[in-house]
Amino acid sequence: xxxxLIKDILSAEIITCKDxxxxxxxxxxxxxxxxxxxxxxxxxxAAILTGLITPQVVRTAQMMDLSAIIFVRGKQPLExxxxxxxxxxxxxxxTNELLYTACGKLYQAGVxxx
Amino acid sequence: xxxxxxLKILEKYKEFFAELLAKNIMTNNPIVLKKENTIRxxxxxxxxxxxxxxxIVDDNKRLVNIITMEDLLKAxxxxxIDSQISSLGDKKIVxxxxxxxxxxxxxxxxxxxxxxxxxIDDNNCVLGIITKQDLLFAxxxxxxxxxxxxxxxxxxxxxxxxxxxxxxxDKNEPSFLHEINNQDVNSAGEGSALLKTFLKNKxxxxxxxxxxxxxxxxxxVNVVIHGGxxxxxxxxxxxxxxxxxxxxxxxxxxxxEKAMKPGFSTxxxxxxxxxxxxxxxxxxxxxYADKLVITSEKNNGVxxxxxxxxxxxxxx
Numbered sequence: 001x002x003x004x005l006i007k008d009i010l011s012a013e014i015i016t017c018k019d020x021x022x023x024x025x026x027x028x029x030x031x032x033x034x035x036x037x038x039x040x041x042x043x044x045x046a047a048i049l050t051g052l053i054t055p056q057v058v059r060t061a062q063m064m065d066l067s068a069i070i071f072v073r074g075k076q077p078l079e080x081x082x083x084x085x086x087x088x089x090x091x092x093x094x095t096n097e098l099l100y101t102a103c104g105k106l107y108q109a110g111v112x113x114x
Numbered sequence: 115x116x117x118x119x120x121l122k123i124l125e126k127y128k129e130f131f132a133e134l135l136a137k138n139i140m141t142n143n144p145i146v147l148k149k150e151n152t153i154r155x156x157x158x159x160x161x162x163x164x165x166x167x168x169x170i171v172d173d174n175k176r177l178v179n180i181i182t183m184e185d186l187l188k189a190x191x192x193x194x195i196d197s198q199i200s201s202l203g204d205k206k207i208v209x210x211x212x213x214x215x216x217x218x219x220x221x222x223x224x225x226x227x228x229x230x231x232x233x234i235d236d237n238n239c240v241l242g243i244i245t246k247q248d249l250l251f252a253x254x255x256x257x258x259x260x261x262x263x264x265x266x267x268x269x270x271x272x273x274x275x276x277x278x279x280x281x282x283x284d285k286n287e288p289s290f291l292h293e294i295n296n297q298d299v300n301s302a303g304e305g306s307a308l309l310k311t312f313l314k315n316k317x318x319x320x321x322x323x324x325x326x327x328x329x330x331x332x333x334x335v336n337v338v339i340h341g342g343x344x345x346x347x348x349x350x351x352x353x354x355x356x357x358x359x360x361x362x363x364x365x366x367x368x369x370x371e372k373a374m375k376p377g378f379s380t381x382x383x384x385x386x387x388x389x390x391x392x393x394x395x396x397x398x399x400x401x402y403a404d405k406l407v408i409t410s411e412k413n414n415g416v417x418x419x420x421x422x423x424x425x426x427x428x429x430x
Contacts, residue, residue, distance in 0.1 A: 034386075036394035039328050040401070052389040056335075059303035063310070063327045065320075080300065 001026050001111050003068050003091060006047065009105050010095035012070060015082060017091040024091060026067045028114045031103050035060045042066065043114045049102050053077045058084040058092075067091070072099045131253070136219060137212035139252040140233045140242030146171045149178060149200035153189045156181050156199060167230045169207075169240050170199055176238045180207050182229065209234045210244060219244065290349035294334060294362070297343035299388050305347040306331035309358070316351070318424065326356060326422050329402040332395040333360035333418045339381055339390060340364060341416055355404075355424055361417040367410040374400065374408075 003024040007014065014021060028046035032038045035056055038048060044065040050057055053075050061069055068091040071077055077085075077092055085092045095102055107113070146169050147156055156168055160183070170179040185202055189195045208226050210219060210233045222231070223246070233242040290312050292305035310327040330347060337345040341362030348359040367373050373380075374396050381391030400406050403420035410416040 033389060034392040034394075035389040036332070036392040036398060039332060040394045040398050044324060054300050054388055056300060056303065056389050059307065059331065062307055063303070063324070063331045065324055 001106075001109065003047065005109075006068075006070070006106065006111070007093060009109055010070065010093075010097050010102055012093040012095040015077065015092040015094060016085045017089060020089070021091060024067050026111065029103065029106050029111050030066075030114045031099055039064065041114055046114050049099055049106075051075055051099065053081055055081045055084045057081065058088060058090055061085075061090050062088050068093060070095055070102070072097055072102050131216040134216040134252055135212065136210040136214040136233050136244060137242070139216075139219070139248050140210075140212075140244045141248055142242045144169065144232070144240065144243035146175070146240055147181065147199060148172070149198060151199050152196055153181070153186065153199060153202075154195045157186050157195065160186070165230075165245075169230075169232045169243065171240055174237075175240055177207065177209065177232055177234055177240050179204060180230075180232070207232065211235070212241060219249070223249070288348040289351045290347070292347040294337050294345040294347065295343065296338055299335070299338055299385065299390065302335045302338040303331050306334050309347060309349060312349075313356070318356075322356075322422060322424065325402040326358060326420075329399045329420050329422075330358050330360060332398050333358075333420070335390060336360075336395050336416070336418075337362040337364070339385055340367075345415075351424075353424075356422045358420045358422070359417065360420075361415060363415040366412045366414055367408070367416055368412060370408050370410055 002022065003026055004022045006012070006026060007021070026045065026047040028043050029049060030038055030042040030046045031049040032041075033051050035052065038060050042048065042064055045067050046064075047068040047070055048057070048061065048066055049070050049072050051071065051073055053071060055078070057069055058081055060066070069085070070093045072095055074094060074096040076094060082092065097105065145159060145163055145165065147159065149170055159168060160166065167180060167182040169177055170181060172178050179199070179202065181199055181202060186195075189197065194201065208222055208228060208231055210222075210231055212233060212235070219231075230243050230245045232240050233244060235241055290309055292308055294305055296302060296304070306327055309330055310323060313323045313326060334347060337343065337360060341364030344364075345360065345362030350357045372378055375393070376397040377393040379391045379393035385391040396408070399418065399420060404423050405421035407419040408416065
């Protein structure tokens with residue numbers, strides 16, 4: 001599913017990589033607050049739904065070649081997080097949805113799990 | 115005060131000393147006296163044998179009392195040193211049985227702090243005696259075995275040869291080297307990112323690079339969270355494989371087997387608020403690496419060696 005469609009489903013705000021958003025296709029969704037879980041169970045080209053706003057989520061995305069990071073519960077990422085994401089060209093979005101409802105909506109829309 | 119503290123230190127090694135029993139620690143056939151002996155005789159024996167207490171037994175060698183330095187001093191004070199030992203009152207005696215183990219003995223000694231503990235059998239007969247000196251001697255003997263064990267491990271850890279691969283290569287001429295010097299969990303991962311870029315430039319397969327990056331990243335974060343934040347990432351590329359070493363000089367892993375269990379974590383709580391400490395780090399590394407060796411010695415750091423085959427025909 002295209003990242004722009006996901007953005008619409010979740011009514012998400014774009015923080016980084018505004019310009020390249022519509023080139024990105026998300027193949028899976030991963031949802032976790034613990035990065036080691038993501039590293040264990042996620043797949044490349046997945047978008048991650050998370051409440052963790054530290055730069056580590058960007059590092060994890062870099063290591064795993066994730067497509068995008070979507071922060072839930074309206075959480076704004078830290079400045080260092082945004083800076084690192086810009087440097088590595090990883091899209092960051094924020095949605096007001098809870099983790100549960102964000103997962104539910106995307107699952108219903110047919111995005112596969114990792 | 116100090117004695118209690120030193121006994122607590124021994125507590126830490128309880129497991130190692132589990133097979134040490136009273137019968138292995140005690141002095142056999144200790145000096146004993148009868149209640150018909152005088153206090154002066156006791157004093158002379160204690161002076162001669164340089165001991166500070168003597169069990170008192172009956173004709174069948176059964177324990178009836180014990181005489182200590184304290185008794186001697188009291189007797190001297192009251193001018194009763196020529197009285198028979200029977201004139202002394204009964205006192206509390208803590209005894210052990212032959213099969214009592216190290217832990218039990220330690221627990222009692224910590225509470226009672228008597229100078230000596232007779233070891234008795236079912237009939238209350240005195241078989242031996244345990245003094246703090248006996249305990250110390252037993253512990254030291256055991257420790258000398260432990261020392262040998264650690265010396266051997268030290269030789270392995272200090273070796274420049276990789277444990278993993280048969281042909282030696284020089285760790286001083288690696289393909290990739292990154293010094294980790296970072297106590298901030300938030301910015302950990304820089305080394306792994308650099309390694310990833312390095313491997314990308316060498317045009318290795320994307321999937322392979324991802325496996326290596328994730329495993330190295332988990333190892334690097336471990337160095338920062340658990341290993342004191344100071345360490346190295348070294349990578350060596352040869353015809354068939356890429357070997358990555360991640361080592362630190364931190365406190366080491368106490369029980370590597372336990373540490374490998376998914377979900378087991380020794381991370382402090384604040385680490386969980388940073389998204390780590392799920393206990394998946396080492397299991398993740400194991401999953402992604404084709405071969406993995408973790409060596410660790412308490413207070414001497416951790417060395418993680420990971421091998422990744424670069425050709426697909428190879429299987430672990």
